[in-house]
């Protein structure tokens with residue numbers, strides 16, 4: 001479904017992405033780990049059309065995306081501080097993408113109303129529908145931005161450290177919520193995180209970005225067994241802590 005072929009990108013002669021190739025099938029999530037500055041965000045931006053690769057191709061459903069502008073790709077890129085429209089309430093922020101799709105007429109209006117209400121309910125935001133962004137918490141804002149993304153059924157959802165700013169409890173709740181929404185909406189996506197546990201929890205597959213290359217693992221066992229991933233060190237840490 002997503003096919004990335006030989007993507008390279010340099011900034012000021014420094015190679016950030018070095019002939020990256022991988023495939024991702026429909027309804028699967030690929031978690032991407034990697035050190036700060038290893039190029040994870042750059043990869044997501046290339047897929048979203050926010051950066052142009054120096055070479056290589058991005059294909060979604062066999063369609064070459066390279067020349068398709070970002071706003072026509074139906075690929076959503078979400079990051080920690082994904083912005084909400086400050087002048088729209090929670091309901092209108094979520095409904096925005098559907099309204100853009102040139103839906104007119106009364107029945108369409110009702111369909112938008114129903115879809116948005118259903119999604120707000122599922123996201124636990126039903127009581128916040130009429131609040132403005134400045135009246136809700138960070139975790140709630142995050143849920144609104146997921147709502148905005150999910151409502152248009154993106155072909156690809158790109159999540160860039162989405163929970164980086166949340167406290168541990170809220171982070172755990174959001175992981176569970178997002179996981180169930182991803183299953184319900186049959187989302188295909190990439191999930192960038194620094195947290196190994198989160199990568200294993202959110203992804204069906206895990207990959208490691210290192211020196212411009214994306215190392216994909218054929219199974220979770222292979223990922224855990226590889227010392228470079230840090231999974232073993234993390235497991236050792238918890239074991240030692242238990243005594």
Ligand SMILES: Nc1ncnc2c1ncn2[C@@H]1O[C@H](COP(=O)(O)OP(=O)(O)OP(=O)(O)O)[C@@H](O)[C@H]1O
Pocket residue numbers: 011012016034035036037038039040041042043
């Ligand atoms: N627009 C740009 N111009 C020049 N250099 C850039 C630009 N964007 C990113 N870089 C550089 O490319 C490298 C990779 O950055 P990127 O943001 O992709 O890393 P990352 O793996 O997402 O890091 P982090 O985990 O800290 O978010 C960094 O060295 C960064 O300074």
